[in-house]
Amino acid sequence: MRSTLTSPATTQVESMPWRAWWSFRNTLVLARRGVARIVREPSQLLDVTLQPLIFVLLFVYVFGSAIKVPGGGNYYEYLIGGMFGMALVGTAQGTAVGVSTDMATGLIDRFRALPISRSAVLGGRVIADLLTEVIAIVVLVITGLAVGWRIHNGVDDAVLAFGLCLLIAFAMTWAGACAGMLVRNPEAAAAVGFIFFLPLVFVSNTFVPTQGMPAWLRVVADWNPVSAVASSCRDLFGNPNPSSHIAAWPMQHPELATVLWSIGLLAVFAPLAVYFYRRKSL
Amino acid sequence: MRRNIGLAGQTASLDESLTGSGNLVMVGQLCRLPRRRAQRRAEELLTQFELADAGDRGVKTYSGGMRRRLDLAASLVTRPPILFLDEPTTGLDPRSRLALWDIIGTLVADGTTVLLTTQYLEEADHLADKIIVIDRGSVIAQGSSDELKAQVGGDRIEVTVAAESDLAAAREVLAHYAEGVIHVDPDRRRVDASVPAGARSIPAIAAAMSKAGLLIDDLGMQRPSLDDVFLKLTGHSADPVAVHSEKAALA
Numbered sequence: 020m021r022s023t024l025t026s027p028a029t030t031q032v033e034s035m036p037w038r039a040w041w042s043f044r045n046t047l048v049l050a051r052r053g054v055a056r057i058v059r060e061p062s063q064l065l066d067v068t069l070q071p072l073i074f075v076l077l078f079v080y081v082f083g084s085a086i087k088v089p090g091g092g093n094y095y096e097y098l099i100g101g102m103f104g105m106a107l108v109g110t111a112q113g114t115a116v117g118v119s120t121d122m123a124t125g126l127i128d129r130f131r132a133l134p135i136s137r138s139a140v141l142g143g144r145v146i147a148d149l150l151t152e153v154i155a156i157v158v159l160v161i162t163g164l165a166v167g168w169r170i171h172n173g174v175d176d177a178v179l180a181f182g183l184c185l186l187i188a189f190a191m192t193w194a195g196a197c198a199g200m201l202v203r204n205p206e207a208a209a210a211v212g213f214i215f216f217l218p219l220v221f222v223s224n225t226f227v228p229t230q231g232m233p234a235w236l237r238v239v240a241d242w243n244p245v246s247a248v249a250s251s252c253r254d255l256f257g258n259p260n261p262s263s264h265i266a267a268w269p270m271q272h273p274e275l276a277t278v279l280w281s282i283g284l285l286a287v288f289a290p291l292a293v294y295f296y297r298r299k300s301l
Numbered sequence: 302m303r304r305n306i307g308l309a310g311q312t313a314s315l316d317e318s319l320t321g322s323g324n325l326v327m328v329g330q331l332c333r334l335p336r337r338r339a340q341r342r343a344e345e346l347l348t349q350f351e352l353a354d355a356g357d358r359g360v361k362t363y364s365g366g367m368r369r370r371l372d373l374a375a376s377l378v379t380r381p382p383i384l385f386l387d388e389p390t391t392g393l394d395p396r397s398r399l400a401l402w403d404i405i406g407t408l409v410a411d412g413t414t415v416l417l418t419t420q421y422l423e424e425a426d427h428l429a430d431k432i433i434v435i436d437r438g439s440v441i442a443q444g445s446s447d448e449l450k451a452q453v454g455g456d457r458i459e460v461t462v463a464a465e466s467d468l469a470a471a472r473e474v475l476a477h478y479a480e481g482v483i484h485v486d487p488d489r490r491r492v493d494a495s496v497p498a499g500a501r502s503i504p505a506i507a508a509a510m511s512k513a514g515l516l517i518d519d520l521g522m523q524r525p526s527l528d529d530v531f532l533k534l535t536g537h538s539a540d541p542v543a544v545h546s547e548k549a550a551l552a
Contacts, residue, residue, distance in 0.1 A: 045330075052316060056319070059359065132308040133331050276427065
C-alpha cells in the first residue's frame, strides 16, 4: 500500500484551462457515444423521424382538410412551422428517456467513478440530442417540401429560423435531462414525457391557430414557448402566420420571445440538471 | 483521487447500446488516453478477460458473467492501484465465478489492492488476506482466514469406530489429546473434538486407538469453514459480510 498511494496522480494539481480542455474533450467523447447509440438503436431515431412524418401526413390530409387558416393561406404551409416546434419537444423527451436509461443501467455510476466533470456527462448527452434535432429538422424539411410547403423568404431568414429551433431545443434538452434524472427509469420518463410534453405541443399554435380557443386557454397557448418557435418559423419562412394579429407580446415578437425563452429555460434547467446529477447519482 | 480508484458494483455499469470494445474505449478516452492507446488497452483487457471474440458484439447480447467481466475490465482501464469490488460474483454461475476469482487473484498478485465485499464466505476465504466481518453495521471480527478460524476452536478431529460399543473407549482415548467438549454421535459411530496440536496429533491418536484395541473406520481432520466462524460470532445465519482483501504488502 505504501508504494502505490504516493503515485503522482494524487498529488497532481491541474490548472483551470487544462481542466476545461479535458472537460471539453470528455464532452466530445460522450457526445460520440450518444451518436453511436442513435445509430445502434434506431428506435430513438424513429421518434424524431417517423413520428413527425406521420403527424405531417395526418394533419395535412386528415385534420387539415377541415381546418381553415384565419387570414387565408394553405394549411400545409401553416403546419410545417408548428412541426418544427413539435420536433424540439420530441428531442427533449428523447433526452429524458436517454438520461433515465443511463441512471437505470448504472452507467451514470460508472461516470461518477471516473475522473470526469459533471458537465461533460450532461453536455455530451445534450450535444448528441441536438444532433437528433438536426436530423428531425432535415426530415421535416423534406416531408414539408413533398406536401407543398415552401420557404418564401431568403436564405438568411431560413438559417435564422433553423438557428432559433436549435437554440431552444438546446435549452429544452436540459429540461429533459432534469426530468430523466428525477424519474430514473425509462418507462416512467416516457410517461412523464407524455403527460407534460403533449399538452405543451397541443396547447399552442402548432396545429391550429389559437384564435378559436377559449380566452383563458389562449393566454396559455400564446405564451407557450412552442408557439413562439412555430410563429418564428412561419414568420421567417414567409408562411401564413395568423398569430401575428394577436396582441400578446410573444406573438408580436416571436423571434425575441424564442431567444428569451431559451435563455430562461437554460438558466433554470442547466444548473438544476447538474444539481440533480450530483445529488441523485450517489 | 478518482484516478487511483477502480470501482465495480453489483450490477454492471455499461452502455447497453455500445459494443464491449466500444465501452472500454469510451472509458479509456474519458480517462484521457489517446484514441489509439484506448483501443489497444481495450484489446488487451478483452483478451485478458476472455472476451476477445465478443468485443465487437453489442453488450445487449452478453450473458450475466460476460457483463460482469466487462464491467470489471472497464474499472481496470487505467490500472488503478486500488480496486473496490461490491459483491462481484453475486448471481454468477460457478464457472464464471471461478474465472472472476482467477482474474482477481492475478490482479492482487500484480500488486493491486482489492477491497471487496461479499456474502459468500467461501469467496472471502479464497481471495482475502485480511477479512473484516461486519454484522448489522458493526465490525465483529477481523484478521486472516486462519486467525478467524482459530477463534472458533481450530482444527477438529473426527474418529469413526467400527462398532457402536467402542464409542466410550474412543472418547476416553481422545480426551488425552483434545480440549473442550468431546461430541459423541452414536448414529454415525463418531466422536469428534477440537485438538490444539492439529494434524500433528493424528499419528499419536491413531496409535493410541489401535493400542486400546479399537477398530477404526475413518479418522480425519476437519477445518472449520468461515461459515462456522460467522455462525459462532453472530449466533445467527449469514447477514451481509464485508471482506477486505489486501495484498498490497506484497506490492
